[in-house]
Amino acid sequence: MTRVVIIGAGIGGLATANMLAKAGYDVAIYEKNDQPGGHAGMMEIKGFRFDTGPSWYLMPEVFEHYFELFGKDVNKELDLVRLSPAYKVFFENESPVIVTSDEKRDAETFEKIEPGSGEKLLEYVARGDDIYQLALKHFLYTNFSSVRDFAKFDVVKRSHMMTKLAFTSIDKYVAKYVSERRLRQILEYPMVFLGSSPFAAPAIYSLMSALDFREGVYYPKRGLYTIIESLTKLGRELGVEYHYASPAARITTVNGRATGIDLADGTHCDADIVISNADLHFTETRLLDKSDRSYPASYWNKREAGPSALLMYLGVRGDLPELEHHNLFFVDDWKQNFESIFKTKTLPDPASVYVCKPSASDDSVAPKGSENVFVLVPLPAGVSLAGKVLRDAAEKYLQLIEQKMNIKDLRKRIVVKELFGPNDFEEKYNAWQGTALGPSHLLSQSAMFRTPNVSKKVKGLYYVGGSTTPGIGLPMCLIGAELIYKRLAGDRLGGPVKKIHKLPEQQ
Ligand SMILES: Cc1cc2nc3c(=O)[nH]c(=O)nc-3n(C[C@H](O)[C@H](O)[C@H](O)COP(=O)(O)OP(=O)(O)OC[C@H]3O[C@@H](n4cnc5c(N)ncnc54)[C@H](O)[C@@H]3O)c2cc1C
Numbered sequence: 001m002t003r004v005v006i007i008g009a010g011i012g013g014l015a016t017a018n019m020l021a022k023a024g025y026d027v028a029i030y031e032k033n034d035q036p037g038g039h040a041g042m043m044e045i046k047g048f049r050f051d052t053g054p055s056w057y058l059m060p061e062v063f064e065h066y067f068e069l070f071g072k073d074v075n076k077e078l079d080l081v082r083l084s085p086a087y088k089v090f091f092e093n094e095s096p097v098i099v100t101s102d103e104k105r106d107a108e109t110f111e112k113i114e115p116g117s118g119e120k121l122l123e124y125v126a127r128g129d130d131i132y133q134l135a136l137k138h139f140l141y142t143n144f145s146s147v148r149d150f151a152k153f154d155v156v157k158r159s160h161m162m163t164k165l166a167f168t169s170i171d172k173y174v175a176k177y178v179s180e181r182r183l184r185q186i187l188e189y190p191m192v193f194l195g196s197s198p199f200a201a202p203a204i205y206s207l208m209s210a211l212d213f214r215e216g217v218y219y220p221k222r223g224l225y226t227i228i229e230s231l232t233k234l235g236r237e238l239g240v241e242y243h244y245a246s247p248a249a250r251i252t253t254v255n256g257r258a259t260g261i262d263l264a265d266g267t268h269c270d271a272d273i274v275i276s277n278a279d280l281h282f283t284e285t286r287l288l289d290k291s292d293r294s295y296p297a298s299y300w301n302k303r304e305a306g307p308s309a310l311l312m313y314l315g316v317r318g319d320l321p322e323l324e325h326h327n328l329f330f331v332d333d334w335k336q337n338f339e340s341i342f343k344t345k346t347l348p349d350p351a352s353v354y355v356c357k358p359s360a361s362d363d364s365v366a367p368k369g370s371e372n373v374f375v376l377v378p379l380p381a382g383v384s385l386a387g388k389v390l391r392d393a394a395e396k397y398l399q400l401i402e403q404k405m406n407i408k409d410l411r412k413r414i415v416v417k418e419l420f421g422p423n424d425f426e427e428k429y430n431a432w433q434g435t436a437l438g439p440s441h442l443l444s445q446s447a448m449f450r451t452p453n454v455s456k457k458v459k460g461l462y463y464v465g466g467s468t469t470p471g472i473g474l475p476m477c478l479i480g481a482e483l484i485y486k487r488l489a490g491d492r493l494g495g496p497v498k499k500i501h502k503l504p505e506q507q
Contacts, residue, residue, distance in 0.1 A: 004275065023485065062479060124178075
């Protein structure tokens with residue numbers, strides 16, 4: 001039986017393992033940390049259950065499709081609720097805006113702020129949805145190995161529009177629809193999900209607004225980690241082996257072919273196929289001998305890492321009625337905020353922040369009479385921030401949240417406080433420059449320009465996860481797993497996999 005070794009139990013590694021086990025391969029995962037999930041981990045402290053990373057369940061059809069491949073219904077696997085409202089946005093000097101994910105109601109909200117913008121929002125979302133449907137059909141589930149897929153009528157028909165959007169920044173594109181600053185920020189902020197800035201990300205990503213205004217924002221009860229639990233449950237049913245606290249130290253090769261991995265404890269694991277779900281820069285520069293690397297140092301010097309972050313996991317005594325489930329605070333000087341993260345590489349002050357309160361929709365994540373709060377402050381990648389400097393930065397950002405989200409006594413009511421910063425991303429996940437997300441989705445790092453999921457030098461070596469194709473985010477990593485299956489199945493076409501077939505033996 002073909003033996004597959006996967007380095008890393010992030011969502012991409014877990015999802016790939018299930019597909020290949022179902023396709024008849026013998027699959028083992030070796031994970032550095034003592035729990036699966038990678039960035040999408042979980043932490044339980046004093047009765048609070050914190051998701052360590054993701055909190056937005058977007059692109060629900062991608063999850064649905066993935067589970068269907070195994071004859072499972074995602075709604076039975078996960079206890080999903082559609083959030084209403086979807087999120088609340090706070091500003092420096094104006095009153096908050098609520099986004100409901102009901103297009104008509106949101107259009108009314110826009111209209112009240114800027115006359116004429118209601119219709120414009122509907123137009124913007126419809127266009128974004130059109131691009132999203134096109135992306136699902138032709139651009140996301142593809143290894144870009146056949147031009148046939150792009151010669152399709154619906155792609156050709158939109159090629160002029162797509163080219164224009166590819167070379168326009170989201171910021172410029174949004175300005176054609178709305179001019180009021182707050183409305184522009186609401187349409188532009190999802191670029192942070194893609195590790196990018198609205199001043200640099202291509203307007204094709206306006207598809208993101210179709211997700212939060214039309215598709216809706218969902219939440220699986222007991223948290224996003226239930227996705228990881230569900231994937232590992234499925235993996236165990238399929239015979240996947242899981243090895244935790246087992247860091248890989250080297251990918252071994254003979255005559256340009258992967259032969260397995262050496263673990264840090266000196267053990268060797270034989271394999272016919274090696275798949276690395278670890279950060280791609282780390283895999284290339286630390287796990288492979290120089291002669292086996294696909295990219296020289298100059299390649300990485302020209303790439304841009306997505307932002308790092310300061311994360312805070314807070315248990316708070318009492319209620320926080322000021323907050324909804326998802327809350328965002330945007331500074332007025334939006335451009336300066338992104339420049340400090342991507343250009344000057346300084347700590348943003350003041351900073352735009354994201355605050356999640358899952359206990360708004362779920363009693364199981366906090367003890368009775370308390371709130372579960374997760375804070376994310378996007379910071380520049382490549383900066384060192386630890387110890388007292390990290391704690392002082394956290395204190396400053398908590399003060400900002402108190403003032404701008406109108407929670408006067410937040411800091412006094414904190415009973416649990418865990419911090420996670422840029423150095424932790426590097427140490428815990430081997431993340432390139434301590435990025436929280438992976439390489440930014442600039443045009444030059446998206447679609448066919450993203451670092452591909454197969455080694456150019458070593459046969460039988462593949463990559464999966466946020467740092468390769470199609471990119472950042474839980475649903476994208478599930479698609480990434482399908483892309484590995486497609487490579488092994490010799491399936492060169494775009495679109496989701498229809499059925500998992502037995503794969504040919506690879507010895
Ligand atoms: C704070 C934060 C918020 C986010 N919010 C969202 C959100 O709301 N919605 C969303 O969809 N996405 C979100 N994301 C993005 C999403 O979490 C990631 O894109 C996704 O989890 C990345 O998965 P991955 O498959 O790339 O693996 P990773 O999570 O990167 O896991 C890789 C695994 O490899 C392991 N590893 C590394 N080196 C080795 C080695 N030498 N040997 C063995 N194992 C190794 C690591 O320990 C890790 O477990 C967020 C991310 C963060 C950090």
